Amino acid sequence: MTYKELSSQIFNKKSYxxxxxxxxxxxxxxxxxxxxxxxxxxxxxxxxxxxxxAVAYKPNIAFxxxxxxxxxxxxxxxxxxxxxxxxxxxxxxxxxxxxxSSLYARTFFDPDAAGLNFDSVTVAPYMGRDSxxxxxxxxxxxVILLALTSNSGSADFQRQRILTDSAREQELFEMVIxxxxxxxxxxxxxxxxxxxxxxxxxxxxxxxxxSFLLVPGVGAQGGSLAEVSRRGLTAAGGLLVNxxxxxxxxxxxxxxxxxxxxxxxxxxxxxxEYLDAGVLAIK
Ligand SMILES: O=C(O)c1cc(=O)[nH]c(=O)n1[C@@H]1O[C@H](COP(=O)(O)O)[C@@H](O)[C@H]1O
Numbered sequence: 001m002t003y004k005e006l007s008s009q010i011f012n013k014k015s016y017x018x019x020x021x022x023x024x025x026x027x028x029x030x031x032x033x034x035x036x037x038x039x040x041x042x043x044x045x046x047x048x049x050x051x052x053x054a055v056a057y058k059p060n061i062a063f064x065x066x067x068x069x070x071x072x073x074x075x076x077x078x079x080x081x082x083x084x085x086x087x088x089x090x091x092x093x094x095x096x097x098x099x100x101s102s103l104y105a106r107t108f109f110d111p112d113a114a115g116l117n118f119d120s121v122t123v124a125p126y127m128g129r130d131s132x133x134x135x136x137x138x139x140x141x142x143v144i145l146l147a148l149t150s151n152s153g154s155a156d157f158q159r160q161r162i163l164t165d166s167a168r169e170q171e172l173f174e175m176v177i178x179x180x181x182x183x184x185x186x187x188x189x190x191x192x193x194x195x196x197x198x199x200x201x202x203x204x205x206x207x208x209x210x211s212f213l214l215v216p217g218v219g220a221q222g223g224s225l226a227e228v229s230r231r232g233l234t235a236a237g238g239l240l241v242n243x244x245x246x247x248x249x250x251x252x253x254x255x256x257x258x259x260x261x262x263x264x265x266x267x268x269x270x271x272x273e274y275l276d277a278g279v280l281a282i283k
Contacts, residue, residue, distance in 0.1 A: 001087050001119050002140070003187045003236070006212065009055045009085060010237035014272035017264060018056035018089065019046065020216065020244025021078060022063050027249055029256050039067070039074040042256075044081055046248060049261040053268040056240050057082050058089040058214075079116055087240070089144060089214070090118040094135075095127050101134040109138045120144050122192060122214075125176045126157075129183060136184050143189050145180050148173040148204070150194025150217035173200075177207045186210040193232075195223020195241065201231035212238055218267070219246025225267060229274040237275075243267060 001009075010016050023039050035041035047057065059078060064071035082088055094104040104121075111117040120142035123132055135143045148158050158173040177191055186208070193204055195217030204213070213232055217223035218241055225241060232239045243263070250259035 003212075006055070006087055007236040009087070011275065013052065013055055013268075014275050015053055015055050015268045016233075016237055016239045016241055016271055016275075017050075017054045017267050018058050018087075018214065018216075018240040018242040019050050019054045019247055019264060020091070020242045021046070021057055021059040022244040022248065023059075023074075024063060025067060027252065029252055029254060031254055037070075037074055037077065039064075039071070040077045040081075042248075043074070043078040045257040046260050047078075047081055047083075049257040050247070050264045051083050051086065053261070053264045054086060056087040056089060056242075058091050058216075058242055058244075060244070061090055061092040076116060079118065088119045089240075090116065090121040093122050093124050093146065095124040095131040097127070098130040098134055101131050102137075105135045105138060105141075109135075109141045120190070122146065125180065129179075132180070132183060136188055141188075143184065144214050145176065145189065145191055147177050147191040148193050148197045148200055150196045150221055150223065154194065154197070174203070174207060177204065181208065181211075186212065190214055190240075192216070194221070195225070195228050196221055198224060198227035198231060201228065205232060205234075210234065210236070210238070212236075212240060214240045214242065216242040216244070219243035219263075225270055226274075229271070233274060233279045235279055241267070241271070 021043055023042055028038050028042050032038045032041050064075040090108040106113050106115045108116050108118045108121045122144045124146050160172050161169050164170050190212040192214045195215050215228050218225050247260045247263045250263045
């Protein structure tokens with residue numbers, strides 16, 4: 001999906017909601033356990049219930065890999081079931097020396113070589129340029145680079161102050177954002193910024209005015225959609241705000257899909273208000 005197509009989806013659906021498919025086999029409603037692939041049955045119902053409200057889906061790969069080969073099959077079925085008008089994110093947080101990253105990229109981007117056909121993958125920047133470039137080699141595919149994450153441990157490295165070449169102080173995540181933009185433009189590169197870090201979003205917008213930001217951390221982690229939207233929205237939309245547990249596990253019973261829809265609807269209704277208000281009005 002191109003930058004322009006993603007932006008159009010946001011304004012067509014009046015939504016920048018990404019539904020996180022962090023599907024935990026131990027949290028499935030009991031009535032699904034008799035299905036041949038309970039994880040897929042759950043995801044299918046969630047996707048059916050939310051596809052008109054969401055512009056993206058983000059399966060977190062850990063939840064599938066932890067199930068062994070069965071989990072990978074559930075992941076593949078899920079990916080194939082996601083409607084074509086939705087952007088897909090493999091939340092894998094990969095990155096390694098170049099030849100290894102090439103194989104990770106093939107895993108998520110190359111269905112002709114036994115891989116999956118995601119639109120994007122999350123990548124950790126710690127190993128630097130040559131660990132990221134192999135993911136950027138795929139036409140039409142995106143890298144979503146971790147910049148300032150939602151967890152408390154983000155302070156350990158990402159918030160550390162370092163000196164720039166001109167001896168000015170900056171935080172490490174700022175350097176990541178600046179340097180990575182010399183590797184690829186906003187048509188192929190997004191950044192992850194946690195919703196719990198909304199205070200930093202204005203500064204991040206100055207550093208990356210046109211980039212899409214994947215913003216997880218509303219819902220279960222307590223980030224504010226209003227704050228994120230006020231500081232992060234751009235004329236192209238520019239945001240994908242993810243919620244996982246608050247949608248998936250709104251109910252553990254037979255009404256789980258209806259309750260998931262209701263949670264997604266609350267977020268989408270709020271997003272539509274912010275989009276209708278106009279980006280400049282929100283600023
Ligand atoms: O890359 C991510 O998606 C991510 C980055 C980050 O900084 N914080 C974060 O929570 N995530 C992911 O976003 C999802 C958040 O899930 P909930 O807290 O249940 O909405 C999980 O899949 C996390 O792995």
